Amino acid sequence: MSSALAEHRPLTMPVYAEGTGGWRRRSPWVAWLEGFAVRHRDKLVWVHVSMFFGFMALMIGPLLLPPPPDGATFYNNFTTFANFVIWGLWFPLVFVSVIFAGRSWCGILCPLGASSEWANRVGLKRPVPRWVRWEGTPVVSFVVITVLAQTVDARGFPQGIAVVFGLAFACAVVLGFSYGQGRNKRPWCRHMCPIGLMLGVFSRIGAVQFVPKRPQPGGDAYTEKGACPTMIDLRRKEESRHCIECFRCVSPKASGGLALVLRKPGTEVAQIRRHNPNAAEIWFLFLATGLALGGFLWLILPQYEVLRQAVGVWAIDRGWDSIGTPGPSWLMSVHSQGREVYTWLDFFMITSFMLACAALLTAVLTLLTVSSSWVAGRLGADLDLRRRFVEQAYAYMPVAMVSLVVGLGGELFDAIQRAGMPLWAVAAVKVTLFSLGMAWSLTLGYRLIGARGLAGARRPLALLPLLVGVTFVGLAWWPAIFGA
Ligand code: SF4
Numbered sequence: 001m002s003s004a005l006a007e008h009r010p011l012t013m014p015v016y017a018e019g020t021g022g023w024r025r026r027s028p029w030v031a032w033l034e035g036f037a038v039r040h041r042d043k044l045v046w047v048h049v050s051m052f053f054g055f056m057a058l059m060i061g062p063l064l065l066p067p068p069p070d071g072a073t074f075y076n077n078f079t080t081f082a083n084f085v086i087w088g089l090w091f092p093l094v095f096v097s098v099i100f101a102g103r104s105w106c107g108i109l110c111p112l113g114a115s116s117e118w119a120n121r122v123g124l125k126r127p128v129p130r131w132v133r134w135e136g137t138p139v140v141s142f143v144v145i146t147v148l149a150q151t152v153d154a155r156g157f158p159q160g161i162a163v164v165f166g167l168a169f170a171c172a173v174v175l176g177f178s179y180g181q182g183r184n185k186r187p188w189c190r191h192m193c194p195i196g197l198m199l200g201v202f203s204r205i206g207a208v209q210f211v212p213k214r215p216q217p218g219g220d221a222y223t224e225k226g227a228c229p230t231m232i233d234l235r236r237k238e239e240s241r242h243c244i245e246c247f248r249c250v251s252p253k254a255s256g257g258l259a260l261v262l263r264k265p266g267t268e269v270a271q272i273r274r275h276n277p278n279a280a281e282i283w284f285l286f287l288a289t290g291l292a293l294g295g296f297l298w299l300i301l302p303q304y305e306v307l308r309q310a311v312g313v314w315a316i317d318r319g320w321d322s323i324g325t326p327g328p329s330w331l332m333s334v335h336s337q338g339r340e341v342y343t344w345l346d347f348f349m350i351t352s353f354m355l356a357c358a359a360l361l362t363a364v365l366t367l368l369t370v371s372s373s374w375v376a377g378r379l380g381a382d383l384d385l386r387r388r389f390v391e392q393a394y395a396y397m398p399v400a401m402v403s404l405v406v407g408l409g410g411e412l413f414d415a416i417q418r419a420g421m422p423l424w425a426v427a428a429v430k431v432t433l434f435s436l437g438m439a440w441s442l443t444l445g446y447r448l449i450g451a452r453g454l455a456g457a458r459r460p461l462a463l464l465p466l467l468v469g470v471t472f473v474g475l476a477w478w479p480a481i482f483g484a
């Protein structure tokens with residue numbers, strides 16, 4: 001919540017939600033929900049323990065079983081079932097859930113975050129070092145985990161799932177054990193978790209937020225001293241990004257602490273200037289969209305195979321024969337029973353292709369956003385070019401989110417198709433999702449430009465490069481929707 005808005009808020013009135021014209025009274029059922037969550041907060045540990053054992057069963061169970069036979073489905077084979085639960089249900093649904101419930105997955109259900117916090121309780125409690133706190137750290141972590149998930153084929157084999165989630169789990173526990181002063185801190189969740197990064201960024205367009213009842217001016221701040229597990233300085237909280245909805249700061253009867261409120265989806269982004277805009281989020285948005293696109297395209301584009309062959313021949317002509325040999329199974333998919341064996345050539349090709357797609361898409365979207373910000377400046381918008389760029393780029397959030405759901409959550413669409421939905425209907429669902437994402441992005445862009453003081457015909461003019469950008473993202477995903 002912004003200090004500007006806080007000035008309009010009478011402190012004697014305890015339950016308010018952000019509305020278009022200032023502050024309005026919170027609905028009774030939101031107050032009931034808040035009270036329910038607080039009353040049953042102590043039972044969360046049992047949810048976390050159950051989720052922990054469920055997660056272990058999905059991760060380790062398939063490793064102990066023989067590979068699924070041809071024609072196995074999720075209702076007659078546990079390995080296929082585990083794969084479907086992780087990639088077909090959990091992954092896309094947890095994404096979509098941020099629109100309606102913010103980061104409730106993190107605070108209420110996630111076994112990784114809970115394990116990190118348990119480790120913190122008995123750990124060394126050192127101050128979180130600067131390299132961990134660097135804003136780019138979760139972006140690097142996202143890139144590494146996403147590329148690794150492709151090279152070990154985490155979608156195709158349980159060993160791949162074990163590598164990716166095992167690595168994330170180990171890092172979460174080690175980081176929680178080593179760092180985070182005070183009680184029950186989650187440095188992994190705040191600074192390094194790639195899933196938390198995605199959910200946090202997209203929770204900004206979600207309908208849920210926690211706002212301080214007695215806000216302090218000065219802007220969003222970081223502290224390891226308070227009660228918040230993700231180190232939010234509670235009275236100065238302005239953004240949703242790091243809030244995992246643990247309800248620890250909520251005490252319905254107290255005049256202080258935070259309150260749960262609902263808002264129209266997109267409100268925080270449309271008013272991003274009041275909610276701590278951040279350039280690292282923008283680089284993440286652009287890179288993640290490109291990386292997800294690359295991770296999808298290398299699997300289906302015939303041109304990728306042509307390129308791979310050409311690079312392979314070029315390397316062997318130079319005597320680099322080892323490029324055709326498989327590497328370690330923790331780095332690439334090596335399943336010797338003839339099912340799938342990646343070589344170093346595959347590893348370098350997949351990695352380079354994904355990074356190249358990410359760099360290309362980032363370059364195009366950066367250029368178009370700079371154009372939009374420059375045009376807006378020429379037409380009289382406030383702020384300098386850099387800050388206009390950061391604010392304007394938030395408009396890509398909905399289309400980026402749809403990209404990640406369609407690209408990385410493809411298993412759900414495959415399952416829907418296997419369940420009997422015709423191909424054209426699945427494509428229609430994806431087109432609809434993309435169209436909604438694009439329309440929402442344009443609406444946000446329009447509002448962001450308006451918030452900078454542009455009106456009339458100057459607004460759509462400044463919006464034009466953004467229209468080109470979201471269309472470009474949509475077209476780039478064309479093969480994912482209709483096939484190569
Ligand atoms: S940030 Fe990551 S590890 Fe932490 S609770 Fe969320 S998903 Fe789980």
Ligand code: SF4
Binds near residue numbers: 246
């Ligand atoms: S702001 Fe409150 S609800 Fe959000 S993570 Fe911190 S303590 Fe939990």
